[in-house]
Amino acid sequence: MNSVSASYGGNPVLEDVSFYVQENDFIGVIGPNGGGKTTLLRVILGLLKPSAGTISFNDELLKPNSIGYLPQISTGDINYPVTVKDIVLSGLMITKGIVSRMSREDKMKASAVIEELGLSDFSGASLNELSGGQLQRVFLGRALIGNPRLLLLDEPGNFVDSSFENDFYEKLKELNTRIAILMVSHDVGTISQHIKSYACVNKKLHYHPSHEITNDDLMSYGCPIQLITHGEVPHTVLKTHR
Amino acid sequence: MEQSIFQYDFIIKGLLGALFASITAGLAGTYIVSRRLVFLSGGITHASFGGIGIGYFAGINPVIGAAVFGILSALGVEYLSVRQRIREDSAIGILWAFGMAIGIIFIYLTPGYSPNLMSYLFGSILTVTNADIIALGILSVVLILYFSIFYRTILYISFDESYARTYSSYVDVIKYTTISLMALTIVLNIRMAGVVLVLSLLTIPPNIAMIFTRVYFRIVLWSIVSGFIGTAAGYTISFFAGIPVGATIIFTLVILWVIAKLIRQLTTKRNKS
Numbered sequence: 278m279n280s281v282s283a284s285y286g287g288n289p290v291l292e293d294v295s296f297y298v299q300e301n302d303f304i305g306v307i308g309p310n311g312g313g314k315t316t317l318l319r320v321i322l323g324l325l326k327p328s329a330g331t332i333s334f335n336d337e338l339l340k341p342n343s344i345g346y347l348p349q350i351s352t353g354d355i356n357y358p359v360t361v362k363d364i365v366l367s368g369l370m371i372t373k374g375i376v377s378r379m380s381r382e383d384k385m386k387a388s389a390v391i392e393e394l395g396l397s398d399f400s401g402a403s404l405n406e407l408s409g410g411q412l413q414r415v416f417l418g419r420a421l422i423g424n425p426r427l428l429l430l431d432e433p434g435n436f437v438d439s440s441f442e443n444d445f446y447e448k449l450k451e452l453n454t455r456i457a458i459l460m461v462s463h464d465v466g467t468i469s470q471h472i473k474s475y476a477c478v479n480k481k482l483h484y485h486p487s488h489e490i491t492n493d494d495l496m497s498y499g500c501p502i503q504l505i506t507h508g509e510v511p512h513t514v515l516k517t518h519r
Numbered sequence: 520m521e522q523s524i525f526q527y528d529f530i531i532k533g534l535l536g537a538l539f540a541s542i543t544a545g546l547a548g549t550y551i552v553s554r555r556l557v558f559l560s561g562g563i564t565h566a567s568f569g570g571i572g573i574g575y576f577a578g579i580n581p582v583i584g585a586a587v588f589g590i591l592s593a594l595g596v597e598y599l600s601v602r603q604r605i606r607e608d609s610a611i612g613i614l615w616a617f618g619m620a621i622g623i624i625f626i627y628l629t630p631g632y633s634p635n636l637m638s639y640l641f642g643s644i645l646t647v648t649n650a651d652i653i654a655l656g657i658l659s660v661v662l663i664l665y666f667s668i669f670y671r672t673i674l675y676i677s678f679d680e681s682y683a684r685t686y687s688s689y690v691d692v693i694k695y696t697t698i699s700l701m702a703l704t705i706v707l708n709i710r711m712a713g714v715v716l717v718l719s720l721l722t723i724p725p726n727i728a729m730i731f732t733r734v735y736f737r738i739v740l741w742s743i744v745s746g747f748i749g750t751a752a753g754y755t756i757s758f759f760a761g762i763p764v765g766a767t768i769i770f771t772l773v774i775l776w777v778i779a780k781l782i783r784q785l786t787t788k789r790n791k792s
Contacts, residue, residue, distance in 0.1 A: 322685050359678050
């Protein structure tokens with residue numbers, strides 16, 4: 278991402294954002310509400326054209342099928358008559374045109390992803406038969422079937438109750454050995470063990486390449502912030518933005 | 520002899536009408552029911568009555584007037600629901616009454632008595648012309664081709680439109696094309712079941728199918744089958760009992776739905792015990 282700016286209806290939301298996603302990086306994107314986190318995802322997904330700057334992938338212009346996307350909440354109607362396998366297959370639509378047939382190979386890919394996510398028993402089930410955690414795995418499967426190089430997650434913690442969260446983040450850690458992950462989250466604190474680097478977004482983007490502990494005055498948001506912490510839990514404190 | 524030829528013609532027309540009505544209503548109905556557009560479809564149906572009235576008044580084929588009104592109102596509501604400047608259900612409610620009002624005003628202004636008005640409100644196989652049957656037949660072929668070519672595209676856009684926008688630029692084209700075809704289906708079936716009853720011709724068969732399956736194309740298939748049984752049986756009963764055909768078809772379909780529900784309950788109970 279090179280000097281990207283983006284705006285909504287004339288209001289600048291992102292200004293001069295530049296950063297680079299390393300292979301197998303796990304970036305946590307944090308920032309206040311309205312700071313531009315979701316806009317950042319929309320720009321990367323190509324849903325919003327940047328007003329300036331370019332986005333490239335391995336020095337080539339970004340190809341959308343190298344990205345897998347798990348939206349904040351699924352807008353899909355879970356009572357819609359569609360099976361788990363169909364939903365996972367819809368992740369391949371990006372490589373297809375308006376007239377789309379799923380080949381036997383596509384269906385085998387879907388079965389493999391469904392098996393990897395432990396959903397084999399539910400392949401032909403409709404979505405209203407699934408629990409919250411299973412539902413989230415279905416949508417993760419939709420994001421993964423195209424073999425993306427980069428996985429975008431928008432507030433995955435919002436989606437599911439906490440009992441499934443651990444499993445889900447363990448799965449992400451496993452995926453991270455082959456896929457770079459960029460995760461937008463307001464509760465980044467709870468999963469920082471898996472995150473390798475941070476991007477703080479509030480119009481500007483500040484990238485912190487790894488866990489760093491320096492001084493504790495985190496002034497990233499342009500307003501005074503005091504960190505309240507208890508002992509024993511591992512903490513990450515990021516450098517002051519310059 | 521003459522009478523038997525007349526009867527034979529009448530039966531063929533009825534059966535073809537029932538077949539094409541159930542194909543078009545099965546395909547359109549599954550889309551409408553699974554996307555929860557039943558109320559919108561009610562709005563389209565009643566708005567198209569305005570077109571029927573203007574058609575009478577202007578001396579053109581009322582079906583053409585209804586088709587124009589139906590498609591324009593479908594596109595209008597789909598557009599408004601994206602813009603969200605107005606509440607969608609209110610918009611539909613206004614459209615619903617406005618269409619009926621226009622229809623009634625123009626039919627009132629038309630010189631002379633309109634003998635076919637009742638057939639538009641409640642449907643009548645007697646007034647169904649060969650041209651109506653041919654139009655429904657062509658629409659059946661168009662819908663079958665449209666849904667088989669764009670099956671997955673339509674399925675995924677209906678399921679999760681905002682995700683579909685992340686991979687395709689044709690979401691709006693498909694949405695507006697599909698809703699226009701739905702409006703056309705409703706309008707052409709008004710001849711069979713009438714403005715007041717046509718909606719149930721579209722919504723009852725998919726609901727019968729959904730009792731037994733949750734897979735989209737199976738719902739379409741079973742909707743067509745149950746729609747055909749209901750329409751053909753309703754048509755036959757109305758012929759022999761001498762009662763209005765539209766009402767008889769809907770009555771038969773509801774009975775089918777109740778029977779399907781009972782079968783489902785009995786089989787699940789047996790499976791449990």
